[in-house]
Amino acid sequence: MPRLRLLKPAALATLMLLCGPLLAQEAAIRKALAERLPSLPKIDEVSKTPIPGLYEVRYGGAEIMYSDEKGEYIFVSGSLIETKTRTDLTEARIDRLTAVEFDKLPVKDSMVIRQGNGSRKMAVFVDPNCGYCKRFERDLAALKDVTIYTFLLPILGPDSTAKVRDIWCAKEPSQTWRAWMLDGKTPARVAESACDSAAITRNIEFARKHRVNGTPAVFFVDGTRKPGAIPADQLEQLLARK
Template sequence: MKPMSHPLRRSLGLMLALAAALPAVADEAAIRKNLAERLPNFPKIDEVSKTPIPGLYEVRLGSEILYTDENGNHLVQGSIIDTRSKTDLTQARIDKLTAIDFATLPLKDAVVLKQGSGARKLVVFGDPNCGYCKRLEKDLVALKDVTIYTFLYPILGADSTAKSRDVWCAKDPGKAWRGLMVDGQTPAKASAGCDTAALDRNVELGRKYRVNGTPAMVFEDGSRAPGAIPAAQIETRLAGAKKS
């Protein structure tokens, strides 16, 4: 039999590649169609992709992850754990989806506290009436060689907005913030002429990145941590982020 010419071999290879991709495309179309038809109130699907498990597909809704079969007959909510590496693949995917480019954050709108050399950097979204924020702030005091940028994020009501305004307009906002959160010292009332537009921008920033609660931290590598995680864990995350 006469060997195929190079153009024919290339065409055959392309056809085989396309044929291999067709089932995945068909599965995605079936998943989108069936979920939309069967669940009219189902949120908009941003992405459908294969998982390492044959026949199981990831359905991404913003930064939320669900799983389904190739026909959208079943939905699964939970984590996929790789037992070999002991890795939570679902959480790793969410971390990637929710990562923030640290370099793009508008740090001019944050209250700044420099401790030691300030070489390491940490961003915190905090509400002045948030109890967990106060607990976190007490742990942050002990961190060494870090600059902490706190975006005042008043989401717990009008009093949070008023206190955030007073902190932002203080002569030394960092001192006012820490005094309020750690020592319970009420900052002086803001003057009527103080520019508090940064607070509005902070709220929009938090909404953009889906910061749904406080405290929330962002490390230099873009990874996030919701809630008041222990000080030792913060230190570990800071060290890891600096090496990245």
């Protein structure tokens, strides 16, 4: 068993000097925001940004806002952009916070669509009544050598729930799905008593747990996820990442 190495008193003192101000700053921001914004959910984390005096405040799991060092001013629903590289630091941070390991996706609850040799992999959460999903499905159908795990997620109302059940319980779910999304062919009705829709319930629970709040929501093998109908050229770039 490796021996534990204790910090020497001088090193420990240096560490405390470095961490002390940051911890005090974090505590001051937490206190100020709690007092001034009593409806704000519990703050999960306060951390420095590349901008002196500006702090990232994370709450609700993956919600982010920014505060000055005294908690007197905040801005929300905005992005912090690094102008040199035009990198959206806020988006990158949220991507890390909401990442899901691809191997841990419950693929047994998805429709598996294999195109070509299926060597590339992706997963998508979709609602059958989502217009963006229909447009995105056309781009997905044109992809080569890809396996698409399609998770049905009814979030747009009762008709979505009915269509999802009819598609999932069809004799050929993937074909029924594509026929509806690409050709507008309404799936045949399936009686609730003749359909085991437990997978749909699990998809809804998974989406709630992992903050999948809209469709389409796309997951890639490197753990990243993207919301919305991704343009075809960008989709190819994301599929190439490992």
